Amino acid sequence: MDPETITGAIANNVRAQRAHRQMTLDELAARSGVSRGMLVQVEQGRTNPSINTLTRIADALGVTVARMVEVSDTPVVRVVNAADMVTFPHGDGSAARLLVGTDAPAILELWDWRLAPGEHHDGDAHPPGTREMLTILEGELTLTVYGRSHVVGTDGAVVFSADRPHRYANEGERPLRFVMVVTEPRETPDH
Amino acid sequence: MDPETITGAIANNVRAQRAHRQMTLDELAARSGVSRGMLVQVEQGRTNPSINTLTRIADALGVTVARMVEVSDTPVVRVVNAADMVTFPHGDGSAARLLVGTDAPAILELWDWRLAPGEHHDGDAHPPGTREMLTILEGELTLTVYGRSHVVGTDGAVVFSADRPHRYANEGERPLRFVMVVTEPRETPDH
DNA sequence: TCCATGAGTGCAGTGTAGTGAAACTAATTT
DNA sequence: AAATTAGTTTCACTACACTGCACTCATGGA
Numbered sequence: 539m540d541p542e543t544i545t546g547a548i549a550n551n552v553r554a555q556r557a558h559r560q561m562t563l564d565e566l567a568a569r570s571g572v573s574r575g576m577l578v579q580v581e582q583g584r585t586n587p588s589i590n591t592l593t594r595i596a597d598a599l600g601v602t603v604a605r606m607v608e609v610s611d612t613p614v615v616r617v618v619n620a621a622d623m624v625t626f627p628h629g630d631g632s633a634a635r636l637l638v639g640t641d642a643p644a645i646l647e648l649w650d651w652r653l654a655p656g657e658h659h660d661g662d663a664h665p666p667g668t669r670e671m672l673t674i675l676e677g678e679l680t681l682t683v684y685g686r687s688h689v690v691g692t693d694g695a696v697v698f699s700a701d702r703p704h705r706y707a708n709e710g711e712r713p714l715r716f717v718m719v720v721t722e723p724r725e726t727p728d729h
Numbered sequence: 730m731d732p733e734t735i736t737g738a739i740a741n742n743v744r745a746q747r748a749h750r751q752m753t754l755d756e757l758a759a760r761s762g763v764s765r766g767m768l769v770q771v772e773q774g775r776t777n778p779s780i781n782t783l784t785r786i787a788d789a790l791g792v793t794v795a796r797m798v799e800v801s802d803t804p805v806v807r808v809v810n811a812a813d814m815v816t817f818p819h820g821d822g823s824a825a826r827l828l829v830g831t832d833a834p835a836i837l838e839l840w841d842w843r844l845a846p847g848e849h850h851d852g853d854a855h856p857p858g859t860r861e862m863l864t865i866l867e868g869e870l871t872l873t874v875y876g877r878s879h880v881v882g883t884d885g886a887v888v889f890s891a892d893r894p895h896r897y898a899n900e901g902e903r904p905l906r907f908v909m910v911v912t913e914p915r916e917t918p919d920h
Numbered sequence: 921t922c923c924a925t926g927a928g929t930g931c932a933g934t935g936t937a938g939t940g941a942a943a944c945t946a947a948t949t950t
Numbered sequence: 951a952a953a954t955t956a957g958t959t960t961c962a963c964t965a966c967a968c969t970g971c972a973c974t975c976a977t978g979g980a
Contacts, residue, residue, distance in 0.1 A: 541784040544794050546782065562926055573969050578928060588937075588967070589739065589798070590777045593732040603735050607780070607794045645796070646912055648862050648886060671839050673908065675866065695839060701745070717864065717908045721837060753956060764939050769958060779937070779967080922980090929974075941966080949954070 547609040549583035549590070555599040556581075570598035590613075601678070614615045631713065647720040651706070653677075658707035661700060669721050670704075671697040677714030680707040733774070738800040739783070746790040747772075761789035781790040791815035812872040822904065823848045842897070844868075849898035852891065859913045861895075868905030869896040 556566055567574040572594050579585040580595065587595075589603070594605045597629070630652030651672075653659065661670075672679075673695040681688045682705040683698050690696050698704070708714035747757055758765040761784050770776035771786065778786075779796070787794045801807040822845030827838060842863075844850065852861075863870075872879045873896040874889050881887050889895070891911070899905035 541781045544784050546781055563928085564926075568753060568831065574927090575929080575970085576968055579967090582928095585967070586779045586781045588777045588779045589735055589783070590732045591968080592780070593735050602800075604795045604799045607798060609793075609795075645793075646860070646862055646888075648864055648888075648910060650864065650884075669837070671910075673839055673841065693841075697837075708844075717866075719837070719839060719862075719910050721912070754958095755956080765957090766940080766959085767938055770937090773958095776937070782938075924979085925977085927974105927976080930972085932970095934969080935967090937965085937967080938980100940962095942960085944959075945957080947955085950952085 541586070543609060545583040545586065548587070548606055549581050551601075551606050551608070552595060552599070553581045555601060559599065561599075566595070566598055570594040572598075591600075602704070616688075634659070645721065649718040649720065651714075651716050651718055653679075653706065653708040653714040655708050655711050656729055657714075658705055661704045661706070668700040669697060670700040670718060671695070671721070672716050672718035675715040675717060677708060677712045677716075678710040679714055679716055680709045682707070732777070734741040734800055735798055736771075736774045736777065739778070739797055740772050742792075742797050742799070743768075743786060743790070744772045746792060750790065752790075756790060757786070757789055761785040763789075773823050802904050823850075825850075838911040840911065842905075842909055844870075844897065844899040844909050846902050846904065849896055852895045852897070859891045859911065860888060861891040861909060862886070863907050863909035866906040866908060868903045868907075869901040870905055870907055871900045872896070873898070 557565075561569075563574045563577050566572075567577055570577075572580075572591055576585070576587075576591065577595070580587055580591070592606055593603055596606050631652065633652050634652040651659075672690075674690050674692050676692055678692065679690045679696075680694060681690060681698070683700075688696065747754075752760075754765045754768050757763075758768055761768075763771075763782055767778075767782065768786070770884070771778050771782070783797055784794055787797050792869070824843050826841040842850075848864065858859065863881075865881050865883050867883055870881045870885075870887075872881060872887060874891075879887065
């Protein structure tokens with residue numbers, strides 16, 4: 539991502555937020571403690587603000603810093619056929635399919651998991667903030683997070699923070715199938 | 730929001746991302762163009778990086794800048810039993826079940842939908858930024874967004890922007906069941 | 921017409937982000 | 951032992967973000 543894209547997004551966001559609140563440059567300057575001249579430069583994308591400056595501006599506008607640096611993209615409808623999906627074989631009768639995923643503005647992945655009886659999978663510790671949400675289509679899942687185990691039955695659901703190591707296990711006697719949603723940073727071993 | 734909170738979040742995020750990719754400081758420095766000494770300071774939250782620096786680091790790690798500055802609050806493990814879920818009956822043989830949901834920092838809901846043949850559901854126009862992601866467990870879904878229809882077969886998946894009116898329809902002859910994820914990254918920017 | 925308000929520019933001065941290199945730990949490894 | 955690798959600190963130096971103030975240029979009332 540080009541740094542100018544970010545500063546441009548910041549420019550748009552700051553200006554839009556300020557306009558939305560009908561604040562003048564002087565008001566925002568007084569409220570944020572950032573000089574008016576600097577605000578002009580930020581709103582024109584002609585500077586390279588520090589986190590400190592950005593934080594003060596975001597606070598004065600009542601929004602999060604994350605929103606300030608969000609690049610608005612144009613979403614479209616994307617259909618993924620079953621034949622095009624990536625499948626990660628994991629054992630005999632076990633596999634994980636990445637159904638569909640996005641990476642902006644919020645990273646989301648939708649997975650279809652199958653675990654044969656006795657099988658398990660150890661998930662990596664995702665970056666802080668990562669959450670996983672899943673529902674059991676058939677069978678019974680034993681989820682271990684934070685050193686504690688939770689049993690989720692068929693049609694049950696669970697949401698948890700995945701920034702720690704965690705394990706999915708099929709300790710039952712029937713095949714296990716569940717759909718999982720992963721949100722937050724993704725773990726593609728890119729380039 | 731305290732600037733130190735942001736720099737602390739950046740520190741955690743950068744360190745977690747780098748560790749997850751098993752990159753050394755030298756590798757990240759070479760890839761990002763940010764000096765190794767600076768990276769150490771960033772990862773310790775002892776500096777006030779500029780957007781330019783942040784962008785280069787985020788790029789080298791393959792994540793968005795917005796994610797770098799996100800403050801992660803840690804939700805606990807929450808298991809929802811099938812008996813406790815809220816079901817919205819929708820017709821004969823049709824129903825939507827809210828499996829599990831969160832509302833901070835981003836709204837995330839997991840739904841289990843069933844539509845009998847001939848049934849349909851019109852979704853409201855969600856706030857800007859809302860996305861829906863779903864996969865078909867059985868049957869065939871006809872999704873209409875932006876005035877255009879898309880047919881998604883069993884095991885297929887689709888992601889689309891839900892800030893416009895949209896319709897789920899079962900135009901097939903078999904029962905339709907699909908799991909849907911609704912995400913709304915931003916709360917309404919007012920007050 | 922004068923006056924007020926808001927947006928934007930220009931500039932000297934200051935603080936500090938950021939660099940590059942060197943040197944120091946503390947684990948591995950040969 | 952010696953050599954390697956990764957993390958951390960220190961230091962001098964440069965670049966520029968940021969401030970504060972004083973301007974100009976609009977628009978819009980009284």
